[in-house]
Amino acid sequence: xxxxxxxxxxxxxxxxxxxxxxxxxxxxxxxxxxxxxxxxxxxxxxxxxxxxxxxxxxxxxxxxxxxxxxxxxxxxxxxxxxxxxxxxxxxxxxxxxxxxxxxxxxxxxxxxxxxxxxxxxxxxxxxxxxxxxxxxxxxxxxxxxxxxxxxxxxxxxxxxxxxxxxxxxxxxxxxxxxxxxxxxxxxxxxxxxxxxxxxxxxxxxxxxxxxxxxxxxxxxxxxxxxxxxxxxxxxxxxxxxxxxxxxxxxxxxxxxxxxxxxxxxxxxxxxxxxxxxxxxxxxxxxxxxxxxxxxxxxxxxxxxxxxxxxxxxxxxxxxxxxxxxxxxxxxxxxxxxxxxxxxxxxxxxxxxxxxxxxxxxxxxxxxxxxxxxxxxxxx
Amino acid sequence: xxxxxxxxxxxxxxxxxxxxxxxxxxxxxxxxxxxxxxxxxxxxxxxxxxxxxxxxxxxxxxxxxxxxxxxxxxxxxxxxxxxxxxxxxxxxxxxxxxxxxxxxxxxxxxxxxxxxxxxxxxxxxxxxxxxxxxxxxxxxxxxxxxxxxxxxxxxxxxxxxxxxxxxxxxxxxxxxxxxxxxxxxxxxxxxxxxxxxxxxxxxxxxxxxxxxxxxxxxxxxxxxxxxxxxxxxxxxxxxxxxxxxxxxxxxxxxxxxxxxxxxxxxxxxxxxxxxxxxxxxxxxxxxxxxxxxxxxxxxxxxxxxxxxxxxxxxxxxxxxxxxxxxxxxxxxxxxxxxxxxxxxxxxxxxxxxxxxxxxxxxxxxxxxxxxxxxxxxxx
Numbered sequence: 001x002x003x004x005x006x007x008x009x010x011x012x013x014x015x016x017x018x019x020x021x022x023x024x025x026x027x028x029x030x031x032x033x034x035x036x037x038x039x040x041x042x043x044x045x046x047x048x049x050x051x052x053x054x055x056x057x058x059x060x061x062x063x064x065x066x067x068x069x070x071x072x073x074x075x076x077x078x079x080x081x082x083x084x085x086x087x088x089x090x091x092x093x094x095x096x097x098x099x100x101x102x103x104x105x106x107x108x109x110x111x112x113x114x115x116x117x118x119x120x121x122x123x124x125x126x127x128x129x130x131x132x133x134x135x136x137x138x139x140x141x142x143x144x145x146x147x148x149x150x151x152x153x154x155x156x157x158x159x160x161x162x163x164x165x166x167x168x169x170x171x172x173x174x175x176x177x178x179x180x181x182x183x184x185x186x187x188x189x190x191x192x193x194x195x196x197x198x199x200x201x202x203x204x205x206x207x208x209x210x211x212x213x214x215x216x217x218x219x220x221x222x223x224x225x226x227x228x229x230x231x232x233x234x235x236x237x238x239x240x241x242x243x244x245x246x247x248x249x250x251x252x253x254x255x256x257x258x259x260x261x262x263x264x265x266x267x268x269x270x271x272x273x274x275x276x277x278x279x280x281x282x283x284x285x286x287x288x289x290x291x292x293x294x295x296x297x298x299x300x301x302x303x304x305x306x307x308x309x310x311x312x313x314x315x316x317x318x319x320x321x322x323x324x325x326x327x328x329x330x331x332x333x334x335x336x337x338x339x340x341x342x343x344x345x346x347x348x349x350x351x352x353x354x355x356x357x358x359x360x361x362x363x364x365x366x367x368x369x370x371x372x373x374x375x376x377x378x379x
Numbered sequence: 380x381x382x383x384x385x386x387x388x389x390x391x392x393x394x395x396x397x398x399x400x401x402x403x404x405x406x407x408x409x410x411x412x413x414x415x416x417x418x419x420x421x422x423x424x425x426x427x428x429x430x431x432x433x434x435x436x437x438x439x440x441x442x443x444x445x446x447x448x449x450x451x452x453x454x455x456x457x458x459x460x461x462x463x464x465x466x467x468x469x470x471x472x473x474x475x476x477x478x479x480x481x482x483x484x485x486x487x488x489x490x491x492x493x494x495x496x497x498x499x500x501x502x503x504x505x506x507x508x509x510x511x512x513x514x515x516x517x518x519x520x521x522x523x524x525x526x527x528x529x530x531x532x533x534x535x536x537x538x539x540x541x542x543x544x545x546x547x548x549x550x551x552x553x554x555x556x557x558x559x560x561x562x563x564x565x566x567x568x569x570x571x572x573x574x575x576x577x578x579x580x581x582x583x584x585x586x587x588x589x590x591x592x593x594x595x596x597x598x599x600x601x602x603x604x605x606x607x608x609x610x611x612x613x614x615x616x617x618x619x620x621x622x623x624x625x626x627x628x629x630x631x632x633x634x635x636x637x638x639x640x641x642x643x644x645x646x647x648x649x650x651x652x653x654x655x656x657x658x659x660x661x662x663x664x665x666x667x668x669x670x671x672x673x674x675x676x677x678x679x680x681x682x683x684x685x686x687x688x689x690x691x692x693x694x695x696x697x698x699x700x701x702x703x704x705x706x707x708x709x710x711x712x713x714x715x716x717x718x719x720x721x722x723x724x725x726x727x728x729x730x731x732x733x734x735x736x737x738x739x740x741x742x743x744x745x746x747x748x749x750x751x752x753x754x755x756x757x758x
Contacts, residue, residue: 158562167557178546183537
């Protein structure tokens with residue numbers, strides 16, 4: 001494998017340190033295959049196991065982590081030969097992206113890699129469902145975030161606030177982004193996004209774009225000197241990673257304004273501890289210090305809301321709430337148990353928008369400011 | 380009704396011309412009620428009918444329009460009293476928003492208006508499904524777009540390109556928005572968004588954020604001097620209205636890069652002719668001059684794609700395709716009939732991402748440039 005490709009992109013630009021590291025990992029995996037074959041041994045890959053039984057909650061680091069279990073994938077095994085080949089193919093695809101200095105989606109990668117293996121009639125991949133887990137395998141084998149493999153997700157979420165950043169050389173002043181805001185990219189690694197100036201003292205992350213618009217219109221971020229983000233519901237990877245960088249690099253507290261329902265709890269859980277499915281990424285995605293400033297079951301009485309804002313819990317809501325209450329990181333926390341119990345006892349959930357019944361700007365002028373002043377969060 | 384409220388917002392700022400006009404329409408409707416009641420006649424509202432039978436395709440203007448049919452809604456009619464009251468309540472809610480210089484979602488408006496009518500146990504609205512059609516009624520009664528009633532939708536979609544605009548006083552240079560882009564707001568009326576400088580020669584609107592990222596990464600808008608937008612699938616109202624303003628005020632051609640499937644055809648139909656459900660807004664939302672530069676059924680052979688990119692049509696796809704082919708504005712167009720026929724004959728659909736199988740940047744470097752050079756559009 002020509003060493004030169006690690007030094008420059010095919011378009012002549014220099015590779016970043018992160019790209020060099022990822023390429024080196026891919027080349028290392030490929031070299032291992034060549035070495036094994038050259039030594040007339042059976043080529044194989046050892047893949048850290050992504051099953052639930054290999055996932056655990058690290059109590060001291062407060063994130064979901066993978067254990068040390070691995071599975072071996074062999075070329076000369078009829079049941080594993082195809083997925084072995086697919087793994088090397090995905091690595092090849094990502095290598096091509098990095099060398100060309102381009103990024104693409106997991107869907108486009110699948111399209112780019114799918115073809116008939118001539119002279120057989122076998123496809124490399126039957127459908128995207130076959131390709132996606134191989135991408136996840138590749139991430140864990142190479143210990144590289146998907147973004148470092150130059151793979152991006154659909155983008156969702158916007159940002160405004162007291163922050164100036166540089167995005168691919170363009171300076172973005174988030175204090176001057178009007179009503180629209182800066183659309184948070186899907187890849188926000190330090191190669192792409194650098195923080196230039198930040199006077200904000202915390203981050204307020206709200207669940208939905210509609211609520212974000214309320215806070216932006218009321219210039220909350222200006223009055224309270226913060227950064228204001230949303231993730232269009234369950235935040236995509238780009239938003240989570242950006243929040244993680246705010247917490248780690250800028251040392252900003254991250255407060256999450258979410259709905260009082262199992263979905264809102266779950267979003268908080270993923271932001272804070274990481275996702276169970278993708279435990280290997282927690283280290284760079286999870287924000288153990290995030291705090292929940294979302295609606296509380298007790299707000300119905302505390303804020304004197306009326307029954308017009310109640311949304312009855314469904315059977316599925318109850319089931320999800322109990323599952324979430326049993327997560328190791330919630331199970332040990334009394335306030336969360338009380339919170340979820342009360343929601344179940346109430347029999348209804350509450351959206352952030354419910355506060356409009358008090359006043360259109362109650363949430364920006366009363367609710368969040370007083371919760372902040374009292375440091376009234378759930379951990 | 381105090382005249383003063385038409386002159387200034389409750390926060391002391393001047394009302395815009397558009398806000399004064401909308402408030403005047405609301406006050407006119409309210410004055411009519413008072414006059415009728417004062418004259419001891421039965422208060423009523425005449426509401427332009429939004430049924431399918433009152434919608435027609437205007438062949439010369441090339442947009443979907445409402446006919447002249449109206450329905451009368453009376454206070455002293457047991458079956459209509461509640462919806463009559465709800466209509467006035469929605470007007471009152473919008474009046475409050477305009478006077479306070481705030482905007483909110485239809486969901487928040489519903490929360491703000493819902494309450495028990497004391498001393499009865501009746502709710503003003505049972506659920507949002509009861510409130511939404513009343514909002515649409517209010518739009519047609521007042522001849523005001525939802526945005527002019529200060530109601531906004533969730534925001535989706537981003538923009539970059541050779542355009543500088545002003546959003547609530549902030550200058551947004553869309554040539555310097557990095558990989559993230561400017562998040563297109565939900566309300567883009569001239570009160571909020573002014574175009575300051577535009578050297579772009581056309582607008583390329585792509586369906587999905589993932590495809591938009593490909594075009595932005597390849598700096599397509601810079602090479603081809605255009606504005607690049609996406610609407611995250613079916614574009615929300617803000618994106619459609621902004622495209623409409625580009626077409627009407629900046630006289631820019633709007634080209635739509637969509638998938639070769641019934642959903643892509645439908646998105647094009649809504650962008651171009653307006654939506655059947657909301658025909659009354661077509662005048663300010665539809666873009667009759669928009670052109671389809673999306674994937675074509677013949678691209679499978681023209682671009683020498685392989686079967687690996689085929690996505691088989693479902694029964695529902697076939698049904699939708701036939702419905703769309705029968706729309707009056709497609710029915711009379713031979714090229715569209717050929718297009719849809721061929722897709723049905725192919726038996727599969729094609730996503731824009733399928734072009735990745737040629738090369739990652741085939742779509743930005745070959746496909747769209749050659750379609751533009753040949754002026755190879757569907758009308």
